[in-house]
Amino acid sequence: MTGQKELFDHIDGTKKVKVRMGNGKKIQVEGKSTVKLDTMAGKHKLINNVQYAPKLDYNLLSVGQLMTAHHKLLFDEGVCAITNKKAKKLVENETDMKIKALRSDRGGEFIAQDFMKFCEVECIRRDLNAPYTPEQNGVSERKNRTVVEMATSMLHEKNFSKVFWGEAIATAIYIRYLSPTRALYNRTPYEVWYDYKPSIHHLKVFGCVAYSLKPKQHRKKFDSKTRKCIFIGYSPNSKAYQLYDPATRGVVISRDVTFDELAKWCFKGEGKHELSSELVMNVGSTSMGCPNNDNRNNESNEEPPEPQTPINHGSSSSTYATSASDQTPESKTPKACQLALSSMEPSSFDEAVEHKEWVDSMQVELEALKHHKTWSLTELPEGKKAIGLNKRVLRYVAGTIDYGIWYGKGEEICLEGYTDSDWASAIDDRKIVSASVFSIGSGVVTWSSKKQLIVALSSTEAEYVAATSAACQAMWLRQLLSELGYEQMKATSIFCDNISAVFLSKNVALHSKSKHIDIKYHYIKDLVEAKQVNLETCHT
Structure with missing residues (x-):
């Protein structure tokens, strides 16, 4: 934990917590990321998962966490020397072999006293090049240059910020690891190491636009199901991708990702968090929106730049951008909003019949009503006046204007339902009518x-069908309450006045009086068994 912000390349601002210190005082942590430390050899070492606490006046080092990460610590005369032993253990564990010799140049990190002592203790022979003769280590030098040039090309291809140079380097090494080389007789390093060929179907273009699926546990009913991110590499610990989320300025690990490999992000200024002043719309798409300019003046030179809306180059849907400053006073309403205003429904019949599409819609609706035999059109009797359905509805509302439902304050948010049926109540076809209330x-x-669409052979069957219909409604209400933050932990009680129907919902076996019932009406049995719904008996 540190209070020195300059040690970070960028900070994951989603990791904000309060930490209690040893003296009992709480301090605010504004995020965490990786810090870069200078070594005695003039190089840099990275320490992961370091928390940033602005009000902390000193640095805290967790010895336990460093030891868990396979670092060796040596405290001497007020100095803590840290040596990474992870690479050695990793190689030896995966190959069941011991490292016997290490060849390198005379870089400071390779001839540092603590590292030389570590090799001596582990009985590892050191082969060093002659001073100032990089040609003796030509393989490593050429490989380093190849990786750096690959990373540079990837960053410039997508106009990506240099802040992500580390992710670009890691991705370049990963791609080389899966690429064949003549030194291994056209085999890949992966194949030589693991003895089987790797798959490359999962490789994607670095820095492209990616859409990650939001887990349903982290979104509400009408929230977007995806988050728009930037692809920055492959997770070393999971079979997943690493994405950068500009909204939270954090890294997302996800496997459910859709990539737009031809699209690139437009950065407005290096190192600035500034949203776009452009309105970008996809022609032919039904999803449009207005840009958000709440953080327009929020700038910082120490964090990665905030990307603007991506502009797609070469995709099947064309795009165009219109600068806000180029709009005339008459066109300051966003185009998406203008479209919404122009598509409002007509306010009267006389207005609707002037448009062919509304006339066609009314004709389709009339045909549907005729097909379902909702009513039949007939000539108006002489001397009678048509009042219309709307007037009947208004008359009903006017007569019940003093009626209402009382919702008490502080009541427990517990879902409860009642179900009933009217067996053979339809005079013409003897079909049942079911009802429910929650x-x-x-x-x-x-x-x-x-x-209902069936003729029940008994009152038990009628009540059972009605109960299944009510159970379906209960499941929808339970899901809705869960999305609103009121998850129902107990089974929802549905009260029914037929004992036989209650027993039938809890009886797995079928008998002669129920085996003829359609399969879909036995859905309630699964809900009762899963303890999501409980059918209970009540008096009529």
């Missing part, structure tokens, strides 16, 4: 009355 706390929130 309440939360002290008031009813939903109710339904529906004529």
